[in-house]
Amino acid sequence: MTPSNRTSDSANALRLEQQICYAMHTTVRAFDAAYRELLSDHGISYPQYIALMTVGEHGPLTVGRLGELMHLDSGTLSPLLKRMEAAGLVGRARDPEDERRVVVSVTAAGHHLLGALGDVPHQIAVRSGLSRQELLDLHRTLRRVTERLDTGA
Numbered sequence: 656m657t658p659s660n661r662t663s664d665s666a667n668a669l670r671l672e673q674q675i676c677y678a679m680h681t682t683v684r685a686f687d688a689a690y691r692e693l694l695s696d697h698g699i700s701y702p703q704y705i706a707l708m709t710v711g712e713h714g715p716l717t718v719g720r721l722g723e724l725m726h727l728d729s730g731t732l733s734p735l736l737k738r739m740e741a742a743g744l745v746g747r748a749r750d751p752e753d754e755r756r757v758v759v760s761v762t763a764a765g766h767h768l769l770g771a772l773g774d775v776p777h778q779i780a781v782r783s784g785l786s787r788q789e790l791l792d793l794h795r796t797l798r799r800v801t802e803r804l805d806t807g808a
Contacts, residue, residue, distance in 0.1 A: 689782050693775050697768060698742070702727075702735055704772065707744060707761065711769045715760040717750065744768060 671677050690701045699707070702725075709724050710716055716724070722732045736759060739745045744765035750756040761769070780790055 686779070689779060690775075693778055694772075697771060699739075699744070699768070703739055703744070704775070706732070706735060706739065706759075707765055707769060707772075710745060710759050711761050711766065715758050717756045717758055718747075719756065721759055739765075 667673060687701060690704065694701060694704055705725055706721065709721060713720075713724065718729055718732060718736065721736075722729055725732065727735075736745060736747060740747055742764075743762055746760050746762055747757050748760075750758050780787070783790065785793065
């Protein structure tokens with residue numbers, strides 16, 4: 656490779672449109688907009704949707720465990736849960752076995768909302784324009800990239 660080719664490759668490598676992080680960023684923004692539109696009728700945000708699904712799937716969880724599953728710290732999660740509790744979607748209570756821990760559970764209203772949100776994943780899939788197989792492949796690839804970035808491997 657000649658020096659001029661190396662310079663050209665370096666310049667191309669720094670082009671915004673060549674950055675995987677930028678492609679991910681714009682994709683996340685597009686997903687955020689789609690979810691915001693679909694969830695606004697239900698009065699919840701995307702992070703609230705994810706929290707509700709996580710607690711609904713796993714049953715009562717400590718705030719710490721919920722944070723692990725959602726990849727959020729308690730400083731971010733606590734205000735989110737406080738708003739959800741005020742809306743009647745989740746309940747928070749001290750763990751009787753360890754008063755230092757707070758357990759989050761889905762209320763009847765939260766379960767009702769989860770039922771009403773059942774079509775959201777399908778709507779997102781339709782809006783993406785991807786086939787089921789393409790979505791599965793993309794999901795698998797994103798999980799693999801996340802794991803590698805998280806572990807530094």
